[in-house]
Amino acid sequence: MTCRELIDFLAAYLDGDLDEQRRSVFEHHLSICPSCVDYVKSYETTVALEQRLGTAAGDELPEELPEGLLDAVLAAVRSEKDR
């Protein structure tokens, strides 16, 4: 397995989608290739940083609701009740 193939198979490896033989070849390459170890670690770090961006949305939260949002929703509520 080359470094290129390892990177191609990386997502499947991390998702547990590789069969046993391919997984074994993948892990053998990792055991002899520090560059690919670096790559896999940095790939995992990248995903973790993205996922944290998703959950730590505090700094993105708007301080106020968009103007008119609540009024529009409450108007829809009244309209539905009148139907």
Add this chain to the structure above:
Amino acid sequence: MRDSSHSFAPVSEEKSPDTAGNDEAWNRPEFIGQLRRGDQGAYAELVTGLGPRMMVTACRLVSEEEARDVVQEAFIGVVKSIDRFEGRALLSTWIHRMVVNAALTVLRRRKRKPESSIDDLLPRFLEDGHRADPEGPWRSSEPDSYETVATRRLVRESIERLPASYREILILRDLEGIDTQETADLLGLSPANAKVRLHRARQALREALAPHMVEVAA
């Protein structure tokens, strides 16, 4: 010699922003009953409580101006279809998906510019299959060590620079925590193609972050 026997944990498959807060409270039967009866106070509570988070989700996918319309459309959708809410999912997740769907509809309506190729953003290889320009180890493999406002901005801006179809799948899967099957359904892809696209998007993002993350030689 660096340790190359690191064991790698699977990337988290399931994560929802909705698990972060006290979202079970929105599913209280009495609260759902109030919504079904058209209780204005209950709707005010819902919009005030979930509106800001839904704006964050929408703003990740569309412009702020479009996001306002998307969130409004989603909450009005709740008013019209709350009788069909069966309570199998969290109410917040149900509304979140309405927001995502409405935002994706806006994106589809846009006259799309031809998308730039992602190939230039992926790792390059030599003929023998080795990486052409390995940058060396990152400063740390612990995400905690990068937890700064500047890093979050860097990640956010790097995502924004990805070609649209790659940015969308990254946001849906990794930021919004939607699983592979549902993401594939939302984007009209097979699950296998969704996985391939996500992997390429993550690789491109990794390449964009790498110059900022490597150890600086002493």
